[in-house]
Ligand code: DI6
């Protein structure tokens with residue numbers, strides 16, 4: 001009986017069979033895609049198409065590969081002349097803080113070094129005083145401006161560290177602000193506990209006691225409150241020794257947390273080697289890292305986080321070992337390091353330009369540094385950092401001739417649209433914040 005009907009209504013059945021099996025929310029057709037999905041380059045697909053369903057990328061390919069009978073879309077966008085890239089990722093920031101350090105900027109202009117200022121109780125400690133005194137609401141308000149500026153440039157995932165509290169209540173306050181920023185701005189925020197940023201005044205001369213308190217009380221409580229996604233430390237002669245860093249990291253590992261490290265920024269303490277040995281996701285700065293440390297990073301798959309803003313502000317002359325990173329095939333991430341002292345920069349695009357001009361990265365390397373390799377630095381490459389079906393639909397849409405312009409030109413580009421988890425967050429011309 002069914003057969004007869006099928007025969008009689010052959011056309012209808014055929015039509016049924018060719019009904020779209022998939023319904024997408026949005027599909028962009030005819031765009032240039034920079035998928036950032038391969039091992040090298042930007043993964044250009046010319047005359048491409050990309051579809052989003054719900055919070056995920058549903059399909060990526062060329063326009064020719066789109067088989068129109070297999071899908072339909074609620075919104076179909078003619079994207080000819082546009083470039084689509086993944087949402088950008090800023091994998092290293094300290095953007096929750098109070099006050100500013102323009103006075104120290106002036107001191108450095110007349111010859112004082114960052115270390116001298118820090119030793120005189122300025123530097124990180126001056127921001128600690130301001131941050132302890134600030135209300136949660138005012139911290140949120142100021143941090144929101146910085147995070148909005150990044151988002152307007154296409155940043156959809158943002159790492160934010162604590163570290164200007166150096167006692168439990170203020171560290172928790174900073175981490176809560178970081179979480180609230182994510183919710184308010186609809187960007188993904190990865191929080192990092194950086195209680196080991198410097199030794200607080202209460203523990204002056206007793207760094208080991210502070211490390212003990214941090215491991216036994218501060219970190220476990222912040223974790224218990226669900227505020228910590230990872231742990232970082234400043235391993236440096238003006239901050240924590242490798243032995244102290246090791247203690248902090250083993251406490252973090254016992255709590256099941258991923259690690260990252262400020263390593264070998266001002267001097268070579270073999271911080272990068274330590275990061276590798278303890279299985280950190282990334283070792284950041286690295287200006288003074290030795291070849292031996294870099295080889296350990298390569299062996300353990302640690303990402304190199306380069307921070308050109310700090311290099312620039314400190315007028316550092318020792319370049320990070322870019323050639324060796326390339327030779328050892330260590331993935332390079334680039335981040336703003338947005339902080340009030342050594343990198344008061346809320347522009348990832350500017351930092352991409354600096355990475356090219358100051359460190360000699362190619363535009364492709366810089367683009368990878370804020371997408372796929374930044375995702376690796378955060379342990380999120382399975383979920384984001386490239387345009388691939390199944391990943392989170394974090395996209396940026398740009399009116400460009402080529403994405404290398406994002407590195408070669410400063411202040412000239414903003415994305416036309418920023419999309420996170422399939423939803424439009426902002427369009428060019430929106431009032432920020
Ligand atoms: N390295 C840096 O560049 C920042 N923190 C760190 O560990 C500086 C933070 C500051 O000066 O406030």
Ligand code: FE
Nearest residue numbers: 092094262337
């Ligand atoms: Fe930093």
